[in-house]
Structures are given as structure tokens and as C-alpha cells.
Amino acid sequence: MSEVLIEGVSKRFGRTEVIHGIDLRIKEGELTVLLGPSGCGKSTLLRMIAGLEDISEGVIRIGGEEVNDLEPVERGCAMVFQNYALYPHQTVRRNMAFPLKMARLPRAEIARRVAATAKLLQLEELLDRLPRDLSGGQRQRVAMGRAMIREPKIFLFDEPLSNLDAELRVRMRLEISRLQRELLATMVFVTHDQVEAMTLAHRIVIMRAGLIEQVGTPLEVYRRPANRFVAGFIGSPAMNFIDVREVRADATGSQLTLGDGSTLVAGALPAETASVGIRPEHIRIGLAERASLSFAAGQHRSIGAEHLGDRSYRYLSLPFGELTMLAPEEQVIDETEPLAISFDPARLHCFAHDGRRLERAAA
Amino acid sequence: MKRHQLVLVGLLGLYCLITLAPFYALVVRAFTPTVQSTEFHLWLPDRRPLSMNARLGDLATIYSIDARAFRQEMGIKGYVNPQLTLAQLAETYELEPERIRAWLEPRVQYNGVLSVMEAGFLRSLLATIFVTGVSVGVGGLLGIMTGSALAGFRRPWHLFTYNLYMLNMIIPPMMVILPQYLIMTKVLGLDDNYLSVILIHIKGGALSTMVFTSYIATIPKELRESVQMDGGRHYHYFFYVLLPLMGTPFAVFASIAMPWMWNDLLHPLVFLSPAKYTLPAFVAAIGGTYTTNYEAIFSGLMLSLIPILLIYLVFQKMFVRSAVAGAVKG
Known part of the structure; x- marks a missing residue:
């Protein structure tokens, strides 16, 4: 069993508390991603699991056993660092053999395991090179090899891909998830990159300011964000938020009064809705969908466009604020013409004043 | 090569020469007899033959020659009058003048290096x-x-x-x-x-x-x-x-600290007895008691510089290599 159980864990550096009593269950055989903006405590949490930081309060259990006072090696964790932390004066072979040497394994066994791991990671030709003679991706693989050679129960990754270029990052991402499937290993992966999180994770833990905002599968956190922070953090470009002044319900549904006084008609929404969110890809130009907003010529202004080839994003300035939307490349938005946008009310996310998600009554 | 490169190389060469000039002067000095030490020499002065009219006492004083070793070598028993010239010595003790010359001449002509060696340079090194x-x-x-x-x-x-x-x-x-x-x-x-x-x-x-x-x-x-x-x-x-x-x-530490430790004069002089002197104290002590044997002092300085220079050159290479390796960290 290598389930990680985090119960009421806090971390204080001197007087500043950076993690405020977190409860989390990291399931065996899953790849869990800790995601959050920098300074949210995700790395600190990882380092507490690893045993590199003391736990100020609370309990961490690995496989049911409390590990608060155990040395890192006794916890059965291996870690891949952001800068790889390869020993610069040792060859790849000796780097990978180091954990086994510390474990006092016989020399023949070390050689056998190094060879097997090198084969798995396609490092065989590089075994006698020094880390400085390797490319970024190769160093990354050596670091992973050094982590997995001890056959740990849990792999910890601290932003391992952020030093790589974009193309390599995609390849290493695939490689990590292939390894995870092959080894059926429990992995905890820290990143601030949501694409990495969405593509790699079985389960995403979104953190902010030392607290967990939401735990869920990638699609769960994308489709049903628990609060406004998660909704804005997941997805690129970010979700559009529209402040709501008032919600009036009648027989046909809810009428929302927006910040600028205009009205939006949508299906039944909770009465305490303070803002609504809509993803850029759910907005259409024209009146194709049920909920719609119209703007006279001069009321709307285009403040930018991003053409990514397969899709194009438009940035609009509207009376109630700015809006990002996905639109076909050939779509022309003319500021001297009236503009109508519409979306399916079912795609709207409703948030209360404190940012909490409001569930819609089942229609 | 462009003109400014030539100028640069020329200036660098000049700088090297200026840096090396003291070492050259030291080598010349190490082979300049003490009697000529007030003169200015750009090249090693000619070795003058040993005069048989020189007095043994004067030679012993000026060239730090051990009169007792001379007596034993020549087989003379008892007191020798230091006022006697070498010719008179040969006559008095019935010695071959050539034998006296063979023993004394190198000690006079290469006085510096030989007296440094005889005073225990290797032990001190x-x-x-x-x-x-x-x-x-x-x-x-x-x-x-x-x-x-x-x-x-x-x-x-x-x-x-x-x-x-x-x-x-x-x-x-x-x-x-x-x-x-x-x-x-x-x-x-x-x-x-x-x-x-x-x-x-x-x-x-x-x-x-x-x-x-x-x-x-x-x-x-x-x-x-x-x-x-x-x-x-x-x-x-x-x-x-x-x-x-x-x-x-x-390498950084050693290349700075080592010359300082090697050339330390004060502490060995204070803490050690003359038989245990390290090089700078040893060189300071071989000058002589009543006169100053400049040739020996300069020879001692030159000889004590050679090992540290060699070590320094080796370290310098290591120093440069490791500095470059650190600079292009990729």
C-alpha cells in the first residue's frame, strides 16, 4: 500500500504560516498533480511528503504508517528536482547507482539495476557521460532514472519540466505518463502549468495561499470548478466573468441585471448569484443560442486577436467589461456595426459573493 | 593581424618583460660575487680565477668558507694562522698549490649556490x-x-x-x-x-x-x-x-595562500631553531656573521623561488581550467 494520507497538515516558517491545515488523500497508483500559482505552498507540501521539511502540525501517513518523524529514505519516496540535482562530477552511471550505493546493495546487483533502468529510459549510450555533456531532456531522464532505480513507493516531482523547451516538455510529459502506467506508481507532481496538469493528472489538487481549493479529475475541475478562483485558473484563455447586480426570477427563467444595467435572460439561476462565468469557447457571435447580448455600433471595441492556426481568440471591450471568445478566423468583427453574442445558459457558471460555486436547480 | 592587435600583443609582451625583469635580475645577482655586488650587471660576470695571494681568513669571512673543513681536507693538524696567504700555506704545510686551488676555486667562483647547498638548503626545502x-x-x-x-x-x-x-x-x-x-x-x-x-x-x-x-x-x-x-x-x-x-x-585558495605561507619569514624565525628554519628564515640566516654574503643570499632566494614557481604554474593551469569550466555551465 502506498496511499498518502495528509491530515490537518500545517507548515510554519517562523511566524508565517504558509500551509493552513490541509487534508488530502493521494490514491495509490494515481498521478496526482498539485497545481497552483507560485507561492501557494504546493512545493512545500511536496517537500513535507518527501521529508525535506518538518511538519509543523498534523500527520502524514504513507501506506497507513505515520511518517512525520521518518527520514526521507525510510518513507520510500524518490524525488525529481526542478534543476535535476544531478551530481555534476559523476557520470550518469554513478549518478544512477548512487541511491543503491547508499542502500549498500552488492555491486553486481547495482550494475544489473542500472542497466535495466538505463534500458527502460533509453540511456544506455549515455552511461559514461557527465551531466554537463547531456541535453536538458537527457538530464531529465537521468534524474528520473536515479529516482526510480530504488523502486520507491512514491515518486515526487517538483516542477520537473519547467527547465525544458516547449517541444521537449510535451515529449517528457508523454514519457512520464507512460512510465506511470508501466510502473503503476503513485506519483505526486507539482506544477504551475495547467496544461501539464490537465494532460498528466488522474487527479488535480488546486491550491491557493496554503489551502486546497478543489480536488478532482481534470475534466471535473474544468467543467465544474468549485469556486471562482479555480474557474479562472483552469483554462487558457481564462474564463470570462460578468458581475451580476440583480437576479430576478419569473416563469421563463432568470433575468440577470449586469454591471452596466443591461439585462441577460438565462435559465433558472440561483438567486444569490453575484457573478457568472462563461468559457471563451462557449460564446458564439450572432443569436444562435438562447441567452444573448446585443450591442449597438460603438458600444463594443476589439482590443486584440490571437490567431493560433487551429483557433482564434478575440478580445472585446464591452460595456460591462472585457470578454474573450473563440471565433472562426475569418469572422470579422466590425466596430461600426451592431454586435450580438449568445451562449447556452447551461454553460454558465454561477458564483456567490464569496466566490463559491452555486449549483443550478435541476431543470 | 590588424594593427591594433599588433599594438596589443606588443604591449602585452612589454608587460611580460617588465614582470620578468626582477626574476632575471635575481638570477644575475645569484651569480655575482659579493665583491662586485655594488656594481650593476646585466649579464653573469666573468669568473675570476682564485688568487694564491688571498688570505685564508679573508676567504673564510667573505665567502663563508668553512676553515675547519679546509683543514681536514688538506690534512692539516692544529691551528692555522688565518693571516697566511694561500701561497704561504702551500709552502708551510708542503701542499700542492693545485690541490688547494681545486678545492677552493669552485667554492669561490660559484660561492652563492654552493654555500647555500652546504648550509642545508635541501633540508630546509x-x-x-x-x-x-x-x-x-x-x-x-x-x-x-x-x-x-x-x-x-x-x-x-x-x-x-x-x-x-x-x-x-x-x-x-x-x-x-x-x-x-x-x-x-x-x-x-x-x-x-x-x-x-x-x-x-x-x-x-x-x-x-x-x-x-x-x-x-x-x-x-x-x-x-x-x-x-x-x-x-x-x-x-x-x-x-x-x-x-x-x-x-x-585552487583559488591555494594559489593565494600558498606563496604567503611559503615566504613566511617571521613565524619560523620566532618559533623554530636555526636547524629547523624554513626557506626564508634559512636564507636570511646564511648571510654571514661579520660580513654579508650577498651572493649566497641571492642564490638562496633564487633557489627557494624555483619550487614555488613550479607549483604555482601547475596550480595556475588547474585554476584557469576550473574557472573556465564553471563559466560555461549549461
Whole structure:
């Protein structure tokens, strides 16, 4: 069993508390991603699991056993660092053999395991090179090899891909998830990159300011964000938020009064809705969908466009604020013409004043 | 080559010549007889033959020649009148003048080098190598240990300790020589012992602390954590990771501290007896009692410079190589 159980864990550096009593269950055989903006405590949490930081309060259990006072090696964790932390004066072979040497394994066994791991990671030709003679991706693989050679129960990754270029990052991402499937290993992966999180994770833990905002599968956190922070953090470009002044319900549904006084008609929404969110890809130009907003010529202004080839994003300035939307490349938005946008009310996310998600009554 | 490159090479060449000129002067001086030492020589002066009219006493005084060794070599028993000239000596003791010349002439013509050798240069050289080697080695190791503890100044008292080491630099060695002498002899009982000079060299260690603390601070802390994750203790980190990475700072430390230790005159002079003098004290002592044998002094200086120059050149190469390796960290 290598389930990680985090119960009421806090971390204080001197007087500043950076993690405020977190409860989390990291399931065996899953790849869990800790995601959050920098300074949210995700790395600190990882380092507490690893045993590199003391736990100020609370309990961490690995496989049911409390590990608060155990040395890192006794916890059965291996870690891949952001800068790889390869020993610069040792060859790849000796780097990978180091954990086994510390474990006092016989020399023949070390050689056998190094060879097997090198084969798995396609490092065989590089075994006698020094880390400085390797490319970024190769160093990354050596670091992973050094982590997995001890056959740990849990792999910890601290932003391992952020030093790589974009193309390599995609390849290493695939490689990590292939390894995870092959080894059926429990992995905890820290990143601030949501694409990495969405593509790699079985389960995403979104953190902010030392607290967990939401735990869920990638699609769960994308489709049903628990609060406004998660909704804005997941997805690129970010979700559009529209402040709501008032919600009036009648027989046909809810009428929302927006910040600028205009009205939006949508299906039944909770009465305490303070803002609504809509993803850029759910907005259409024209009146194709049920909920719609119209703007006279001069009321709307285009403040930018991003053409990514397969899709194009438009940035609009509207009376109630700015809006990002996905639109076909050939779509022309003319500021001297009236503009109508519409979306399916079912795609709207409703948030209360404190940012909490409001569930819609089942229609 | 472009013109400005030529000018640059020319200037650099000139600079090299200016730098090397004192060494050249030293070599010339090492072979200039003391009687000509007030004259200016650009090239080694001609060796003048030994005059048989020279008096034995004068030769012994000026050229530091051991009159007793001469008597034994010539088989003369008893007192020899130092006022006798060599010709008179040959006559009085029925010696072949050629035999006297054969023994005395090289000692006069190559007086400097030979008297340095006879006064125990090699023993003194070995003592210097021992003292400097142990001082640099142990001092470097202590510096690495201090540096690895202080690097990064993680606690307020780290900086305080570091500053204490730095403060050590402003204490003039002359001012504390007496208390140091008393501690060495009365408390530690290191009377006339090389260990006393070594201890003086490695004490404090402002330079080594500075060099190693700042270098170790540049080593990512992840290396330490990685060792920890791999099940290593702190001493594993120290011996397997930290020490092998200390080549560059050690070369920096050694190339600065070693010449200073090698050329230390004051401490050996105070703490050691003449039989144990290291090179600078040894050279200062071979000048003679009633006259000053400049040829011997300059020869001693030249000979004591050669080993440190060789060591320095080797270290310089290492220093440059490791500095370049660190610069293009990829």
C-alpha cells in the first residue's frame, strides 16, 4: 500500500504560516498533480511528503504508517528536482547507482539495476557521460532514472519540466505518463502549468495561499470548478466573468441585471448569484443560442486577436467589461456595426459573493 | 593581424618583460660575487680565477668558507694562522698549490649556490614543503568545513561567525607574536616544532572561509536534498558531492595562500631553531656573521623561488581550467 494520507497538515516558517491545515488523500497508483500559482505552498507540501521539511502540525501517513518523524529514505519516496540535482562530477552511471550505493546493495546487483533502468529510459549510450555533456531532456531522464532505480513507493516531482523547451516538455510529459502506467506508481507532481496538469493528472489538487481549493479529475475541475478562483485558473484563455447586480426570477427563467444595467435572460439561476462565468469557447457571435447580448455600433471595441492556426481568440471591450471568445478566423468583427453574442445558459457558471460555486436547480 | 592587435600583443609582451625583469635580475645577482655586488650587471660576470695571494681568513669571512673543513681536507693538524696567504700555506704545510686551488676555486667562483647547498638548503626545502603542504591541505579542509556550515547565512549567527573570521584579517601578525609564542611554548608545549608554524598558518583562515563560503553558497541546495532523498547522511554529502566539487575554490585558495605561507619569514624565525628554519628564515640566516654574503643570499632566494614557481604554474593551469569550466555551465 502506498496511499498518502495528509491530515490537518500545517507548515510554519517562523511566524508565517504558509500551509493552513490541509487534508488530502493521494490514491495509490494515481498521478496526482498539485497545481497552483507560485507561492501557494504546493512545493512545500511536496517537500513535507518527501521529508525535506518538518511538519509543523498534523500527520502524514504513507501506506497507513505515520511518517512525520521518518527520514526521507525510510518513507520510500524518490524525488525529481526542478534543476535535476544531478551530481555534476559523476557520470550518469554513478549518478544512477548512487541511491543503491547508499542502500549498500552488492555491486553486481547495482550494475544489473542500472542497466535495466538505463534500458527502460533509453540511456544506455549515455552511461559514461557527465551531466554537463547531456541535453536538458537527457538530464531529465537521468534524474528520473536515479529516482526510480530504488523502486520507491512514491515518486515526487517538483516542477520537473519547467527547465525544458516547449517541444521537449510535451515529449517528457508523454514519457512520464507512460512510465506511470508501466510502473503503476503513485506519483505526486507539482506544477504551475495547467496544461501539464490537465494532460498528466488522474487527479488535480488546486491550491491557493496554503489551502486546497478543489480536488478532482481534470475534466471535473474544468467543467465544474468549485469556486471562482479555480474557474479562472483552469483554462487558457481564462474564463470570462460578468458581475451580476440583480437576479430576478419569473416563469421563463432568470433575468440577470449586469454591471452596466443591461439585462441577460438565462435559465433558472440561483438567486444569490453575484457573478457568472462563461468559457471563451462557449460564446458564439450572432443569436444562435438562447441567452444573448446585443450591442449597438460603438458600444463594443476589439482590443486584440490571437490567431493560433487551429483557433482564434478575440478580445472585446464591452460595456460591462472585457470578454474573450473563440471565433472562426475569418469572422470579422466590425466596430461600426451592431454586435450580438449568445451562449447556452447551461454553460454558465454561477458564483456567490464569496466566490463559491452555486449549483443550478435541476431543470 | 590588424594593427591594433599588433599594438596589443606588443604591449602585452612589454608587460611580460617588465614582470620578468626582477626574476632575471635575481638570477644575475645569484651569480655575482659579493665583491662586485655594488656594481650593476646585466649579464653573469666573468669568473675570476682564485688568487694564491688571498688570505685564508679573508676567504673564510667573505665567502663563508668553512676553515675547519679546509683543514681536514688538506690534512692539516692544529691551528692555522688565518693571516697566511694561500701561497704561504702551500709552502708551510708542503701542499700542492693545485690541490688547494681545486678545492677552493669552485667554492669561490660559484660561492652563492654552493654555500647555500652546504648550509642545508635541501633540508630546509623539505621542511618548507612539509609546512606549506600541511598548512594548505589542512587549512583548505577546515575552510571547506567552515564554508559548508556557513554558506548561505541561514541563521543570524552564521553571519556573525563569518564576520569574526573576517575580523581576524585586520590583526597585524607582529602585534600578537608574543602572546602566540607564549601559548605555543608554555601552553601547547610546541617548542621548536613545525606544528607551531602550521597552527599559525591555519588559524583563523579568513581567506579560506571567504573563498569556500561564497563558492559553496552557489552549489544548489537540491544536491544536498537529493543525497538526503537517496538515503545519504550529511557526511555522505560532504565526501561524495561537496569535496569533489571543491577543486575550483581550492585552487583559488591555494594559489593565494600558498606563496604567503611559503615566504613566511617571521613565524619560523620566532618559533623554530636555526636547524629547523624554513626557506626564508634559512636564507636570511646564511648571510654571514661579520660580513654579508650577498651572493649566497641571492642564490638562496633564487633557489627557494624555483619550487614555488613550479607549483604555482601547475596550480595556475588547474585554476584557469576550473574557472573556465564553471563559466560555461549549461
